[in-house]
Amino acid sequence: MKLTQDRIQKYENDGMLFIPNYLSKLEINSVNEAIFQLPDNTPGLVMEKDCQTIRALHGVHAHSKILQDLIRHPLLLEPARQILGDSVYLYQFKINMKAAFTGDLWPWHQDYAFWYEEDGMPEPRTISIGIFLDEVNQFNGPLYYILGSHKEGLIDFNTNGSREDAGWEANVSADLKYCLDNKTITRLVQKGSLTAPTGSAGSVFFFHGNIAHASVPNISPYPRRLLIITYNSINNIPRSDRKRPEFLVGKNYTPLEPIVKNNVLLQQI
Amino acid sequence: MKLTQDRIQKYENDGMLFIPNYLSKLEINSVNEAIFQLPDNTPGLVMEKDCQTIRALHGVHAHSKILQDLIRHPLLLEPARQILGDSVYLYQFKINMKAAFTGDLWPWHQDYAFWYEEDGMPEPRTISIGIFLDEVNQFNGPLYYILGSHKEGLIDFNTNGSREDAGWEANVSADLKYCLDNKTITRLVQKGSLTAPTGSAGSVFFFHGNIAHASVPNISPYPRRLLIITYNSINNIPRSDRKRPEFLVGKNYTPLEPIVKNNVLLQQI
Numbered sequence: 001m002k003l004t005q006d007r008i009q010k011y012e013n014d015g016m017l018f019i020p021n022y023l024s025k026l027e028i029n030s031v032n033e034a035i036f037q038l039p040d041n042t043p044g045l046v047m048e049k050d051c052q053t054i055r056a057l058h059g060v061h062a063h064s065k066i067l068q069d070l071i072r073h074p075l076l077l078e079p080a081r082q083i084l085g086d087s088v089y090l091y092q093f094k095i096n097m098k099a100a101f102t103g104d105l106w107p108w109h110q111d112y113a114f115w116y117e118e119d120g121m122p123e124p125r126t127i128s129i130g131i132f133l134d135e136v137n138q139f140n141g142p143l144y145y146i147l148g149s150h151k152e153g154l155i156d157f158n159t160n161g162s163r164e165d166a167g168w169e170a171n172v173s174a175d176l177k178y179c180l181d182n183k184t185i186t187r188l189v190q191k192g193s194l195t196a197p198t199g200s201a202g203s204v205f206f207f208h209g210n211i212a213h214a215s216v217p218n219i220s221p222y223p224r225r226l227l228i229i230t231y232n233s234i235n236n237i238p239r240s241d242r243k244r245p246e247f248l249v250g251k252n253y254t255p256l257e258p259i260v261k262n263n264v265l266l267q268q269i
Numbered sequence: 270m271k272l273t274q275d276r277i278q279k280y281e282n283d284g285m286l287f288i289p290n291y292l293s294k295l296e297i298n299s300v301n302e303a304i305f306q307l308p309d310n311t312p313g314l315v316m317e318k319d320c321q322t323i324r325a326l327h328g329v330h331a332h333s334k335i336l337q338d339l340i341r342h343p344l345l346l347e348p349a350r351q352i353l354g355d356s357v358y359l360y361q362f363k364i365n366m367k368a369a370f371t372g373d374l375w376p377w378h379q380d381y382a383f384w385y386e387e388d389g390m391p392e393p394r395t396i397s398i399g400i401f402l403d404e405v406n407q408f409n410g411p412l413y414y415i416l417g418s419h420k421e422g423l424i425d426f427n428t429n430g431s432r433e434d435a436g437w438e439a440n441v442s443a444d445l446k447y448c449l450d451n452k453t454i455t456r457l458v459q460k461g462s463l464t465a466p467t468g469s470a471g472s473v474f475f476f477h478g479n480i481a482h483a484s485v486p487n488i489s490p491y492p493r494r495l496l497i498i499t500y501n502s503i504n505n506i507p508r509s510d511r512k513r514p515e516f517l518v519g520k521n522y523t524p525l526e527p528i529v530k531n532n533v534l535l536q537q538i
Contacts, residue, residue: 138465182370185370186369216410217374219376220458220463221451
């Protein structure tokens with residue numbers, strides 16, 4: 001269940017590693033079914049600006065055995081431990097819905113800016129894994145990554161003035177609190193290169209907390225749901241993770257262990 | 270200078286024909302230089318919502334000999350006359366700027382909806398030719414076309430309520446006056462397919478007035494300027510083209526004749 005050295009090297013160089021068709025169709029079906037069965041109005045639910053479309057769900061693994069199992073899936077957890085060289089716990093679990101026609105943009109940002117500023121995470125010793133729940137194509141708002149940008153460390157970011165005193169929603173809305181400015185993005189793109197992974201449901205990408213990324217609105221008829229699990233090293237506990245609600249910031253520091261056989265999810269591999 | 274029968278057939282089927290590297294780099298350089306030398310604040314200038322970035326220029330050929338010559342370029346005018354089977358005059362000349370980082374979206378629409386509603390154009394006997402003035406890639410807001418959608422004719426469109434009494438700017442802003450609804454787009458995409466031509470500066474696409482198209486914002490550091498010339502058949506003069514200003518609606522019905530040799534633009538082919 002570990003990544004090859006070539007893949008590890010690619011992750012280290014690019015700050016991102018995309019693997020098409022990594023999870024099986026059956027597994028993705030189980031996950032999609034679990035999401036479908038979630039209760040309405042979970043606390044970490046965020047709406048788009050139109051106040052009608054769900055933008056994202058946070059911490060919904062709390063309401064689903066299948067989603068909890070997914071976090072401990074060896075194909076996800078083993079590479080996370082391998083890359084970080086440490087035991088890990090669950091820091092964040094979210095589903096970005098990017099709904100057909102209405103899913104809005106994400107401005108250019110580094111994830112670690114939020115974790116550092118809001119939670120006092122000492123270092124970017126995390127790994128995030130994005131799982132395509134739908135086919136991602138060039139039309140339904142794929143994520144754009146600037147390869148190599150993670151090597152810059154945490155870049156001076158702009159704090160969106162109007163969001164200074166906003167609640168946790170400002171960390172997950174289209175009007176984002178900590179953004180990278182145009183000059184920085186131009187410089188990063190000149191040094192690195194832009195990429196936008198596309199592929200079938202079940203494809204995944206591993207990404208660094210400091211890689212710069214963004215996405216455009218989805219104006220197509222195709223939904224583009226993306227599940228993102230962020231693992232943090234157990235030796236990198238945030239200093240002030242009590243500020244934000246549990247559905248945004250995991251507070252159970254117990255090291256995760258991979259699930260073993262006879263598990264519903266794994267039976268479907 | 271005429272299109273092959275295969276290309277004509279493709280245009281008829283798809284409502285769109287893309288030809289990479291159709292005009293030469295030297296020609297595009299001349300056109301870009303001519304745009305650079307345009308006077309500030311031409312009357313058809315439209316700003317983005319930020320009130321700082323130029324969204325589009327309309328009718329600027331009036332201020333440039335090179336741009337006037339471009340309209341009569343045999344590589345553009347001959348295929349237009351060939352496809353329409355008629356003499357043509359200039360109906361519209363515009364440059365959509367889609368600036369790096371700030372160029373905003375265009376909602377799903379058919380161009381002919383505007384020409385029919387605003388100008389009383391009897392039939393969609395037009396041909397529009399889009400010319401890439403910059404390289405278009407998947408990141409800088411390429412146009413999305415639904416192939417075959419022109420065969421539907423003029424589709425019932427939504428009139429954007431807030432734009433009912435707006436001036437001509439509502440025909441060219443991101444908050445567009447006549448849009449296609451999500452149900453229609455879903456149906457059209459199920460029947461046809463989405464395409465987004467990308468390529469070097471100098472690539473062109475010929476497109477039908479009834480093909481459904483849209484584009485997302487440009488969040489990349491790459492500008493994506495597109496010059497669009499629309500020719501109309503001289504037997505399809507709009508009934509009420511006095512309503513909109515001349516920089517949006519050409520009122521010189523004299524049939525266009527291709528420029529011949531010894532022309533600055535053609536010398537650069």
